[in-house]
Amino acid sequence: MIISIASGKGGTGKTTIAVNFALSLCESYPVQFLDCDVEEPNAHFFLKPNISFHTDIGIPVPEVDERECTYCGKCAEVCAYNAIAVIKQNVLIFPELCHGCGGCALLCPEKAIIEKNRIIGIREFGMADSIQFVHGKLNIGEPMPTPLIREVKKCINPTRIVIIDAPPGTSCPMIESIKESNFCILVTEPTPFGLNDLKLAVGVVRKLRIPFGVIINRADIGDKRVEEYCIEEKIPILMSIPMDKEIAIAYSKGVPFIFEKFEWKEKFIELYKNIEILI
Numbered sequence: 441m442i443i444s445i446a447s448g449k450g451g452t453g454k455t456t457i458a459v460n461f462a463l464s465l466c467e468s469y470p471v472q473f474l475d476c477d478v479e480e481p482n483a484h485f486f487l488k489p490n491i492s493f494h495t496d497i498g499i500p501v502p503e504v505d506e507r508e509c510t511y512c513g514k515c516a517e518v519c520a521y522n523a524i525a526v527i528k529q530n531v532l533i534f535p536e537l538c539h540g541c542g543g544c545a546l547l548c549p550e551k552a553i554i555e556k557n558r559i560i561g562i563r564e565f566g567m568a569d570s571i572q573f574v575h576g577k578l579n580i581g582e583p584m585p586t587p588l589i590r591e592v593k594k595c596i597n598p599t600r601i602v603i604i605d606a607p608p609g610t611s612c613p614m615i616e617s618i619k620e621s622n623f624c625i626l627v628t629e630p631t632p633f634g635l636n637d638l639k640l641a642v643g644v645v646r647k648l649r650i651p652f653g654v655i656i657n658r659a660d661i662g663d664k665r666v667e668e669y670c671i672e673e674k675i676p677i678l679m680s681i682p683m684d685k686e687i688a689i690a691y692s693k694g695v696p697f698i699f700e701k702f703e704w705k706e707k708f709i710e711l712y713k714n715i716e717i718l719i
């Protein structure tokens with residue numbers, strides 16, 4: 441089963457919940473954890489995996505052999521991302537815009553385009569006790585996380601419960617991370633911003649037809665509008681976690697809070713059982 445954990449905005453405690461969920465389940469079930477927040481991966485600070493190997497991840501970007509090129513402009517026409525421009529007797533390539541789709545090389549009538557691998561980041565694989573751990577680290581300044589997210593997701597192990605920590609927000613990286621999930625947990629907080637971003641995230645998961653529920657983190661800091669919205673929309677509230685000084689201290693020390701507040705382990709196992717019923 442693939443369970444993704446997402447939130448419409450950053451700072452809701454999504455990774456904390458993903459990590460504690462994985463650690464709670466791993467004694468009873470085989471678990472794999474994928475950190476798809478490749479622009480800012482931080483689950484490894486809590487899970488502390490032993491990284492056993494890493495792979496450079498690149499995308500194929502075009503290079504033009506000008507001796508073969510007739511400057512017909514077909515490559516620029518086919519590129520949906522404006523990563524190639526043909527101006528008079530010049531072919532300009534903008535590698536940062538290229539998505540590596542291969543369309544230009546395929547359609548070049550002169551076969552004048554070859555593809556070169558451009559490294560955009562790394563994928564690391566390791567074990568955190570019994571948890572299989574995979575994450576991606578996008579190179580600084582690299583604008584396109586989705587190809588790296590796809591590479592991280594290629595490691596999905598269907599024999600385990602797969603927990604995906606998705607990037608915050610509701611744009612392409614979040615969608616790439618959660619699509620194909622059997623269930624999505626949306627983490628939010630009871631504030632006007634939390635509610636606004638939750639509504640956006642709900643729109644995305646509904647469009648993708650992924651069953652989902654909500655966890656309200658720091659549930660006692662704001663008002664009741666998130667709860668009211670969930671009731672109105674018939675969205676299951678899977679769990680409410682209060683603002684708790686001990687949880688905050690554990691977080692600041694890089695310690696998953698189930699190791700200090702043992703009662704939460706059972707609650708996360710219960711959460712998994714409830715998800716099984718919902719899908």
Ligand code: SF4
Nearest residue numbers: 509510512513515548
């Ligand atoms: S499609 Fe091929 S031949 Fe035409 S401009 Fe592009 S690289 Fe040159």
Ligand code: SF4
Nearest residue numbers: 519538539541542544
């Ligand atoms: S590989 Fe795709 S995205 Fe990149 S330049 Fe060619 S057509 Fe554009």
